[in-house]
Amino acid sequence: MKILVTGGLGFIGSHTVVELQNEGFEVIVVDNLSNSSEKVLDGIFAITGKKIIFEKIDLREKASVQDLFKKYQDITGVIHFAASKAVGESVENPLLYYENNINALVYVMQEMQQLPKAHFIFSSSCTVYGQAEKMPIKEDSPVVPAFSPYGNTKQIGEEIIQDVAKVTAIDAILLRYFNPVGAHPSIAIGELPLGVPQNLIPFITQTAIGLREQLSVYGNDYPTQDGTAIRDYIHVVDLAKAHVIALQRLLAGKNTEKVEVFNLGTGKGSSVLEVITAFEKVSGKKLNYKIVGRREGDITEAYANTDKANTVLGWKATHSLEDALASAWKWEQKIRS
Known part of the structure; x- marks a missing residue:
């Protein structure tokens, strides 16, 4: 079966x-390389020994999307990652986020709705919950007005998919995940942020290796145990496996609704200072960090109730925060060596 993975690098x-190839799927990857590198293809091949079809396409170009689906008419499923993803950047440049995250989704779904049967996995986010009133966050927690344009694009994306699925042959699963971290155990692929990292873990590893002089901790006056914000950090390999399981559920016709929603996390929240302490433990490095003011768009805490994914999908996160941090550190050392 041919599976299209947008933003696949x-x-x-x-x-x-990697996980799709391990399960025997043929993969077509589309990426515009705006926040990735073609070298990732070599890393994937080093792990699986299998070639993938790669198309360098910007999904904001409608004609390119149309040509893609004409070229590959036997696509049986789409996993849609292609989107800009930094909360802070979205506050500074909202139109970039609305163009990139919404237009690309619309153009892909316009082509998918012409297929006799289509299966769609959407890369959503816990940001759709905003600052949830109750922890841990369940799938039926209210979707509240977004704290950032990034979060809003995920809410709008989910609404678009719900509306389209009602009137087409598209079945979809929305995966709302928390904070992906870590690297593949082979250390052949990992997180490759271009420029200054927007996320905590790559900023930690870049500070530890000397690329950044100091780590900024945004706020220590949150109503949490140590005053820093709390997040649910999930190992990227656990997260990747969940996407394959969700796709297999749709392909087997086991979904009970046209659009299903699952939280993906560990179910455990860790504060920024706890993450720093854990990193110092696994790496043996002392981090130079400084408390600065809060960052616009950030919330106090978010961690998942994963009962639904555990029982319905049969999926569970197996890696610890320390596992994820250790792999992220090995990856950082490799790419700087």
């Missing part, structure tokens, strides 16, 4: 491609 996309 990105952090989560590349790890999902």
Whole structure:
């Protein structure tokens, strides 16, 4: 079966491609390389020994998307990662996020709705919950007004998919994941942020290796145990496996609704200072960090209730925070060596 993976050379996309190949799927990867590198293809091949079809396409170009689906008329499923993903950047440049995250989704779904049967996995986010009132967050927690344009694009994306699925042959699963971290155990692929990292873990590893002078901790006045924000950090390999399981569920016709929703996390929240302490433990490195003011768009805490994914999908995160941090550190050392 041919599976189209958009944004397939990105952090989560590349790890999902590996897991798809491990399960025997033929993979077509589309990426515009705006936040990735063609070298990732070599990393994927080093792990699986299998070639993938790669098309360098910007999904904001409608004609290119049309040509793609004309070229590969036997696509049986789409896993859609292609999107900009940094909360802070989205606050500074909202139109970039609305164009990239919404237009690309619309153009892909316009082509998919012409297929006799289509299966769609959407890379969503816990940001759709905003600052949830209750922890851990369940799938039926209210979707509240977004704290950032990035979060809003995920909410709008989910609404588009719900509306389209009602009137087409598209079945979909929305995967709302928390904070993906780590690298493949082979250390052949990992997170490759271009420029200054927007996420905590690559900023930690770049600080530890000397690429960044200092790590900024945004706020220590949150109503948490140590005053820093709490997140649910999930190993990227666990996350990638969930995408394959979700796809297999749709392909087997086991879904009970046209659009299903699952949280993907560990079910455990860790504060920024706890993550720093854990990293120092696994790496043996002392981090130079400084407390600065809060960052616009950030919330106090978010961690998942994963009962639904555990029982319905039969999926569970197996890696610890320390596992993820250790792999992220090995990856950082490799790419700087």
